[in-house]
Amino acid sequence: MPSRHMIGIQARIVRSRALACAPGLSATGLRQETQDDFWNRLSVLAGGLLLASQIQTVPQWGRDAQRPRFQQQNVHCEARDESAIRASGSSVITLEVEKDRPGLLKEATEKLETCQLNIVDARISTDGAEKAKHIYIVKCKVTGEGLPEDRLLEVSKALQALGVGLCKAEPWPVFSSEEVAKHKTKETGIWVSYKDGVYDITEFVANHPGGVDKIMLAAGKAIDPFWRIYQQHTGRGNAVTQLANMRIGDLADPVVTSGQSEDPYDADPDRHPGLIFHNNKPCNAELPSELMMDAWLTPNPVWFIRHHHPVPVIDQDKYRLIVDGVGTKSVTLSLEDLKGRFVKHEVTATLQCGGNRRSELDKIQKTGGIPWGFGAMSTARWGGVYLREVLQHCAGLSLEGVEAFGVKHIVFKGIDDMEASIPVEKALSPYGDVLVAYEMNGEPLPSEHGAPVRLVVPGVVGVRNVKWVGRIVASTEEAQGPWQRGLAYKGFSPMVKDLKDIDVEKILSMQELPVQSVIVTPKPGSTTELDDIEVKGFAWSGGGRGIIRVDVSCDNGETWVTAELGEGKDQTPTRAWAWTFWEASVPVPDHLRGKEVTLLCRAVDSAYSTQPERPEPLWNLRGLNCNCWHKVEVQHVDD
Numbered sequence: 001m002p003s004r005h006m007i008g009i010q011a012r013i014v015r016s017r018a019l020a021c022a023p024g025l026s027a028t029g030l031r032q033e034t035q036d037d038f039w040n041r042l043s044v045l046a047g048g049l050l051l052a053s054q055i056q057t058v059p060q061w062g063r064d065a066q067r068p069r070f071q072q073q074n075v076h077c078e079a080r081d082e083s084a085i086r087a088s089g090s091s092v093i094t095l096e097v098e099k100d101r102p103g104l105l106k107e108a109t110e111k112l113e114t115c116q117l118n119i120v121d122a123r124i125s126t127d128g129a130e131k132a133k134h135i136y137i138v139k140c141k142v143t144g145e146g147l148p149e150d151r152l153l154e155v156s157k158a159l160q161a162l163g164v165g166l167c168k169a170e171p172w173p174v175f176s177s178e179e180v181a182k183h184k185t186k187e188t189g190i191w192v193s194y195k196d197g198v199y200d201i202t203e204f205v206a207n208h209p210g211g212v213d214k215i216m217l218a219a220g221k222a223i224d225p226f227w228r229i230y231q232q233h234t235g236r237g238n239a240v241t242q243l244a245n246m247r248i249g250d251l252a253d254p255v256v257t258s259g260q261s262e263d264p265y266d267a268d269p270d271r272h273p274g275l276i277f278h279n280n281k282p283c284n285a286e287l288p289s290e291l292m293m294d295a296w297l298t299p300n301p302v303w304f305i306r307h308h309h310p311v312p313v314i315d316q317d318k319y320r321l322i323v324d325g326v327g328t329k330s331v332t333l334s335l336e337d338l339k340g341r342f343v344k345h346e347v348t349a350t351l352q353c354g355g356n357r358r359s360e361l362d363k364i365q366k367t368g369g370i371p372w373g374f375g376a377m378s379t380a381r382w383g384g385v386y387l388r389e390v391l392q393h394c395a396g397l398s399l400e401g402v403e404a405f406g407v408k409h410i411v412f413k414g415i416d417d418m419e420a421s422i423p424v425e426k427a428l429s430p431y432g433d434v435l436v437a438y439e440m441n442g443e444p445l446p447s448e449h450g451a452p453v454r455l456v457v458p459g460v461v462g463v464r465n466v467k468w469v470g471r472i473v474a475s476t477e478e479a480q481g482p483w484q485r486g487l488a489y490k491g492f493s494p495m496v497k498d499l500k501d502i503d504v505e506k507i508l509s510m511q512e513l514p515v516q517s518v519i520v521t522p523k524p525g526s527t528t529e530l531d532d533i534e535v536k537g538f539a540w541s542g543g544g545r546g547i548i549r550v551d552v553s554c555d556n557g558e559t560w561v562t563a564e565l566g567e568g569k570d571q572t573p574t575r576a577w578a579w580t581f582w583e584a585s586v587p588v589p590d591h592l593r594g595k596e597v598t599l600l601c602r603a604v605d606s607a608y609s610t611q612p613e614r615p616e617p618l619w620n621l622r623g624l625n626c627n628c629w630h631k632v633e634v635q636h637v638d639d
Ligand code: HEM
Pocket: 192, 201, 208, 209, 210, 211, 214, 215, 216, 217, 218, 223, 226, 227, 230, 232, 233, 236, 238, 239, 240, 242, 243, 307, 308, 309, 368, 369, 370, 482, 488
């Protein structure tokens, strides 16, 4: 039997109450260093096994019906046959504390130490009042395994002697993959395995940022092969931490992967080191502010990257684009067909990820997704053919056909398994300027950005601009998948923290984005001695709505200066697909000389829409559409 461990070695403890257990510390008002000191001390107490940096809040066990059974009323060890007990690589000790008290955590961990135990994992949860539940996953220091029945009893008695409540000690459950496979519906509970652990994900499924359909592919199975494709799960660690909280036992027969198998990301292109990388597999990288306004057209190598999968390797000579669906006659086009049989058009458009500026919302409360700054946004002059011409003149989709067949959406299917759609009105509008693009800033489209062919849907959230497109379908329904129908690009009220009672499919998926503006210089924290602060930035709005004004304040919104609009200002106000640069010279009022100055900007678009003041009312579970007034604090030095 292989020896099994928890994923990492973590102490996941509900902080506010757990702190009450710490000797000599009050439960409230602790500064971060104090908390860290506490956890460091605990780490020492627990033989260095608890890592302060990994402490998290944990939910209670998932579904009652499926959780491991801890049935005893008092000190009791479930009778199991000896072989089953030996099969368990660790044991679980549960201390039901009636009245929590400072120092109890220390006392309990010391007791476990004296029982010659290594604490592999510790979780403490509370009911917010006096009661607490300590769960320790332990191994015998000598054997490195779980404990036999007599030792379990001994440990229970030792903790029971603390006189704070009931203690139960039992083997940590071990499940075979056959047993896991029986749990793949809501009724049975939804289990998965990962490496050597078994997890009950029933409650989590509805809240999965990648959508219900995707996670359900792994129901009753090992998620390891899925996470090899979606390495963002392991890259940033969010998903691993969430998963650890759902662990219900060990896997008896984990799959052992032999040797080094090929990484699906091995063929990804080399990337510019100037980008700010959030993930590499798949790549998600933003344009640094220092490079943002060097040129109105962002150079291709530093264009922001938002991938969902590995970059597909495509032989351009063999590439074919299929165009079909309701009301069309199916056609298959090569790259040469696109270049030779249609008139080439150029459209200058800014693309913005729906999660741009998410990090500002994360400061209020963590959302789910990449913590972008404001650089998930770039501009290019795209070259290609109009989608409407491909659909109408080649695939024969007429406006009458659209009406007659009820075509509502044009779906784009990426060769990388990405799928998204836009409304048919946008696709066919003579003023919509949607491109099937094969050039970027005068160069052949780089593989990083969708070569040989991608969609460019000006004025619409980045995710609909599908890269490496292999098929375009006229449809009565919008695209399938998490990026269209799931929660990935849907907004919710700030009060919504859990989606289990919400029909996510019924919520409109994001298309056009709201008006946005950002201060690029000066940088936060910089100092200035000047009487007037030179402020520069960009503004943009979705739906082709041009920027008609940008206001800048240096006194936290008391007074405003109108910025001078620069490149981009001459775009047609109803077809302004690219950003507008702006600058303003803002006099520092006397009362702020020598003090911290708060710069703000807000843009107004051609619909006279403007940006909301504060981020708090914008907060949403996925951290989308953050477009509040952009704020930069600088220090004025009075000479
Ligand atoms: C079972 C436990 C799982 C957990 C705890 C989990 C957690 C997460 C988290 C936290 C994210 C957001 C990632 C981010 O920060 O950008 C995410 C995204 C995603 N997940 Fe999962 N996931 C699980 C299983 C799966 C499985 C089995 C699949 C595939 C079959 C999957 C597919 C995806 C996809 C496609 C995304 C969106 C990625 C993107 O938009 O780039 N997940 N998941």
